[in-house]
Amino acid sequence: MESDSSPADRIAPERLAALYRTMLRIRAFENAAEVASRGGVAAFGAAAAAGALVRGPLHLSTGQEAVPAGVCANLARSDYLTSTHRGHGHAIAKGAEPRAMMCELFGKSGGTNGGKGGSMHIADFSAGMLGANGVVAAGIPIAAGAAHAIRIRGGDAVVACFFGDGAVNRGPFLEGLNWARVFDLPVLFVCEDNRYSATTATESMTGGEGAAARARAIGVPAQQVDGNDVAAVDAAAARLLALVREGGGPQFLHALTYRFKGHVSVDPATYRDAAEVERALAQDPIERAGQRLAALGVDADRLRALREEAEAEIARALAAAAASPAPPAHAAYRDVQDCGAGQWR
Amino acid sequence: MAVMSYAQAACSALARAMREDERVVAVGEDLGRGGVFGQYRGLAQTFGAARVIDAPISESAILGAAVGMALVGLRPVVEMRVADFAMCAIDEMVNQAAKNRYMFGGQGRVPLVARLPIGIWSASAAQHSQSIEAWFAHTPGLVVVAPSSPADNYGLLRAAIACDDPVVYHEHKELWGVDGEVPEAHRVALGEAKVLRAGRDLTLVSWSRTVLDALEAAQSAAASGVSVEVIDLRTLWPWDRETVLASCARTGRLMVAHEAVQAAGFGAEIAATAAEELGIPVTRLGAPRIPVGYAAALEAEARIGSRRILEALLAWMEGRGRRRFSAATD
Ligand SMILES: Cc1ncc(C[n+]2csc(CCOP(=O)(O)OP(=O)(O)O)c2C)c(N)n1
Ligand SMILES: [Mg+2]
Numbered sequence: 001m002e003s004d005s006s007p008a009d010r011i012a013p014e015r016l017a018a019l020y021r022t023m024l025r026i027r028a029f030e031n032a033a034e035v036a037s038r039g040g041v042a043a044f045g046a047a048a049a050a051g052a053l054v055r056g057p058l059h060l061s062t063g064q065e066a067v068p069a070g071v072c073a074n075l076a077r078s079d080y081l082t083s084t085h086r087g088h089g090h091a092i093a094k095g096a097e098p099r100a101m102m103c104e105l106f107g108k109s110g111g112t113n114g115g116k117g118g119s120m121h122i123a124d125f126s127a128g129m130l131g132a133n134g135v136v137a138a139g140i141p142i143a144a145g146a147a148h149a150i151r152i153r154g155g156d157a158v159v160a161c162f163f164g165d166g167a168v169n170r171g172p173f174l175e176g177l178n179w180a181r182v183f184d185l186p187v188l189f190v191c192e193d194n195r196y197s198a199t200t201a202t203e204s205m206t207g208g209e210g211a212a213a214r215a216r217a218i219g220v221p222a223q224q225v226d227g228n229d230v231a232a233v234d235a236a237a238a239r240l241l242a243l244v245r246e247g248g249g250p251q252f253l254h255a256l257t258y259r260f261k262g263h264v265s266v267d268p269a270t271y272r273d274a275a276e277v278e279r280a281l282a283q284d285p286i287e288r289a290g291q292r293l294a295a296l297g298v299d300a301d302r303l304r305a306l307r308e309e310a311e312a313e314i315a316r317a318l319a320a321a322a323a324s325p326a327p328p329a330h331a332a333y334r335d336v337q338d339c340g341a342g343q344w345r
Numbered sequence: 346m347a348v349m350s351y352a353q354a355a356c357s358a359l360a361r362a363m364r365e366d367e368r369v370v371a372v373g374e375d376l377g378r379g380g381v382f383g384q385y386r387g388l389a390q391t392f393g394a395a396r397v398i399d400a401p402i403s404e405s406a407i408l409g410a411a412v413g414m415a416l417v418g419l420r421p422v423v424e425m426r427v428a429d430f431a432m433c434a435i436d437e438m439v440n441q442a443a444k445n446r447y448m449f450g451g452q453g454r455v456p457l458v459a460r461l462p463i464g465i466w467s468a469s470a471a472q473h474s475q476s477i478e479a480w481f482a483h484t485p486g487l488v489v490v491a492p493s494s495p496a497d498n499y500g501l502l503r504a505a506i507a508c509d510d511p512v513v514y515h516e517h518k519e520l521w522g523v524d525g526e527v528p529e530a531h532r533v534a535l536g537e538a539k540v541l542r543a544g545r546d547l548t549l550v551s552w553s554r555t556v557l558d559a560l561e562a563a564q565s566a567a568a569s570g571v572s573v574e575v576i577d578l579r580t581l582w583p584w585d586r587e588t589v590l591a592s593c594a595r596t597g598r599l600m601v602a603h604e605a606v607q608a609a610g611f612g613a614e615i616a617a618t619a620a621e622e623l624g625i626p627v628t629r630l631g632a633p634r635i636p637v638g639y640a641a642a643l644e645a646e647a648r649i650g651s652r653r654i655l656e657a658l659l660a661w662m663e664g665r666g667r668r669r670f671s672a673a674t675d
Contacts, residue, residue, distance in 0.1 A: 040468070055468035056639060107468075107640030115640030118470050134472035135430065136402050169401035170433070197402055199378040205401035271378055327638075332646035336635050 007235040013296040017306065019073055019230045020289045023065035024310035026089040027286055029098050030062045032314045033088065033105055033119070037265050053322070054105045056118035061089040063228075063260030066285035067192050068093035070233025071160055071253070074241045080128045080146050080159040082139035085120050086192075087132030090162050096124035102317040103324045110324035114331065128157075137167035140176030140189070147185035147250075158186040158244050166197025168211045177218045177250070184249035188240055189215065191252070192227065194259035199271050215252035227255030228285040231292070258283065346528045352384045352521040354495035358502040359385070359422060363392050366420065369506055372398045372407055373424025373460075381426055382462070382521045408434035408459060412441045415455045420506060428461035428515065429472050442511040443486030458505045458512045463491070464554055464604055465637055465648060466518040474637035474647075476553075476605035481513040482581045482614070488535055489581040491515040493556035495525035497579055500533035508535060517554040538585035540592065544574035547662065548592040549654075550601045550615055552578040559602055561651035562658060571662050581611055586618065593619045599627045600661065602654050607631025630657045 033054055040052020061068075064086075072093035075081070083090040091101055096112060104111030105119050112124045123131035130146065133139050143161030150157050167173055168191065180187045191211040195202055208214065212222035221243075225236040233255060240251040258280035262269035269277075290303055333341070349357065363369045371385060377399045379386035389397040400407045404425065411421040425431040431438065438459060445453045463476040481489045488510050492498040498516065505512040512535075541556070542563050551559040556577045563573035574592050578584055593599045599619045601612035612629035620627045630649060637647045 055641070057469055057473075104639075107643075109640075113639075115643060116470070116636075116638045118468065118639035120472075121470060121639070134470070135433070166402045169403045171403070171405055197374070198381075199375045200399060205399065326642050327640050329642045329646055332635055332638050332643040333633065 007238070008229065008231040011231040011234065013293065013298050015073075015234070016231055016289060016293055016296065017298060017302070019066075019069050019234055020286070020293060020303075021306050021310065022069035022073070022093050023230060023286050023289065024307055025098065025313060026065040026069065026092050027062065028310045028314040029088055029092060029101070029317070030060045032102070032318055033058055034060055034062075034261070034265050036105070036318065054119070055107065056105070056120060058105075058119050058265040059086040059263065060261045060265055061086050063280065063284065064192055064194060064257045065089055066230035066233050066289070067190065067227045067255045067257055068162070070230045071188070071190055071237040073234050074237045075128075075158070075160055077127055079157050080130055080143075082130050082143040082146070082159065082161045083122070083132040084136070084139060084163055084167070085132060085134055086164065087122050087162075088119070091122045091124055091127075091129050091132070094124070094129045095127035096122070096129055098314055098317040099320045100124070102314070102321040106321040106324065107326065108321055108324035109327040109331070110320065115327040116335070137163060137170035137172040137176075139163060140167065140172050141179065143187050143189075144176045144179040144185055147180060147187045148183055151183065151185055156245060158188065158241060160188045160190060162190045162192060164197070165191060165193040165195065165202040165206075165211060167191075168214055169206060173214070174218070177215060177220050177252075180250040181219045184247070186244050186247070187250040188237070188244050189220065189250060189252045191254045193254060193256050196259055196263065196272075198263045199267070199269075210254070212252065212254040215254075220250045220252045222252035222254055224254045224256065227257035228283045228288060230285055230289050257285075346526050348524055349495055349527050350521065351495045351498050351516070351523045351525070352382050354499040354525075354527045355384045355502050355516065356386055356388065357527070358499045359506070360388060360391065362503060362506040363388070363396060366506075368418060368420045369422065370396045370398060370414070370419055371422045371424065372400055372411055374400050374402055374407075374426060376400075376424060380424060382518070384516070384521065385424070404430050404433035405437055408437035409441060411457045411459070412437060412445065412455055415457045415511075416445070416453050420456045422458045422506060423460065425459060425461045427466070427473050427518070428463045428477050429475050431459065431461045432477075438481070438487075438511075438513070439484050443484050447486060454509050455511045456509045458502070458514050460514045460516060462518050463515045464517040464519055465644065467644065468639060468641075470639040471636040476603070478513070478515050478581055479605055479609060479611040482611050486511065487582065488512040489515070490535065490579070491517070491553040491581060492579060493517075493520070493553055493577050495523060496527045496531055497533055497539075497577075499527045500531040501535070501579065503532050504535050515553060519554050533579065536580045536583040536585055538579055538588040539577045540574065540588065541577050542573065542575040544572040544596065546572045546596055547598040547600060547658065548574045548576060548589070548596045549658070550576045550578055550589055550599065551603060552581065553604065555602055555604045555649055558649060558651040558654055562654035565651070565655050566658055569659060571659065573658065578615075584615065589615065590619060590622055593623055593625055597625050599625060600658055601627075601629040602649060603631050604649055605631055606634050608634045628657070628661050630654060
């Protein structure tokens, strides 16, 4: 691993505390969503029971929080982000409101998408978050295009493009990275490598040396980082985004992490080796950051307060989502298109 | 005769085809663990990883490779997971699989089966719920199938695998768990519709999951004194004109109902044909031209369902014309 660990070693306690807080908010959101979805998710052939608060497929990012927290700490609200089906963490770290996000998961009109999208399509354009996506790798060329628009229109915004390790086997990965390279576009590609593509070990389906090597082959400089060390992710993203902002074209961050839960919330993930899961749980990015903060002299009361604040915020989000009205049926016909909109025939 | 689910029926049809013909292979993501809906459960254990082939997330390569496999002597059964992801392989389906035989002057044959689960998958929203069978019915070179019952999923999958043309095979995500009797010898000829309920006043044609709604609507219509003949089309291309037109000639009216968007849906083709051939009144009911929304109330707007079929059918029979349903566009 060629991460330049020194800036991460020198991280200021306040900065680490802010990263820790972002991770706590994501974790609290994921845990609450998981509980609210029990019995409600139709996946892997099982039917959804009526009555669950969150009904859609829920791809939890539990365990992967350090990646969006570390990357997005280096983005401004005016920067852009494209996401995946596992997008809650990206949205929160980019500045979306958990309250509006939880409303979306509940399918309520107060949701980020007015109830049209659900978990898999969380988007908050006001925070530069251009959308979670149900199609693997679809966000990669879109990120290149957003960066192309920035280049043409001027301005100093950049784009962070998140995708999973499984996405590197789809054509749009090659096409999107190449596009960003040949047009020298301001994109940071972030591969969140949790080692699995749904129920398949990605390594068994991927030739060559993996994501970073592929990026380099296209001429996009790549760095690998311990994706469970939030300070290391932060430092790496800071370095790469500085290069992107200087106009040097795209950069690539390959973050090694782990998916604590199944592919979707109802997947027991029995295809994984128990010892492997055990080892990964011991690398919990939140635990690691907490220990580091304690070692830096941040006292236990402060850490507890941060945890409690995150949980209280998500409890408020849950209450708001429960209280928000369902969208009216006629909203189904809204926002289809301008010309010939939402018609029966 | 065994009782099994729609998913199990497909699984046993494929297992049988793989036993009987060693050229049959299955290709797709996560197949080694049984597929997303359990429709490949146990096959990797029985036939091994060389014939139940786990694929990277590479839809265009999955389908493109299947075209190559088919040209060089295999009979691949390809899993697209949901029809929505098959759009990532549309070139391979439409420009390659469908064109190969004709474009190369009849030299090649592409005996592949592409499985594209269609239909609303509740709460899975706009990119996991589409019914796009009309896209393929519109494409010369392709056979298009959409079974509604476990028995037909068994019989038609066997026929599709035996077919020398590329077959786009649409299972419905809300049918996987439906149980039914499946006779072991069952095989359904491609292009053969089935009359599921006899009636005098009107012919109601449907396919896939909407057949269940059509049957329910027909039952309710009977209570209102309207006798409805229900036909499960089963294969969209080639479609069974003979059965459908014979029924229409008897009843004098045709309605087609499908879950796919009504505008430019395959119902229009059947209705137009009946009007041209028989000069009878025709109507069709499909979804409004909207994506499938996530929230329950939005999803419900995109569903046809037995109530809407019944309403449309009775209104039409009473000469009240076609009504718009539920919410007005605002
Ligand atoms: C084009 C396409 N093919 C298949 C799928 C089904 N699918 C959803 S997520 C997923 C696994 C993705 O793995 P990865 O990119 O590593 O992301 P992760 O789920 O691990 O975050 C698959 C196969 C899809 N959504 N889109
Ligand atoms: Mg992954």
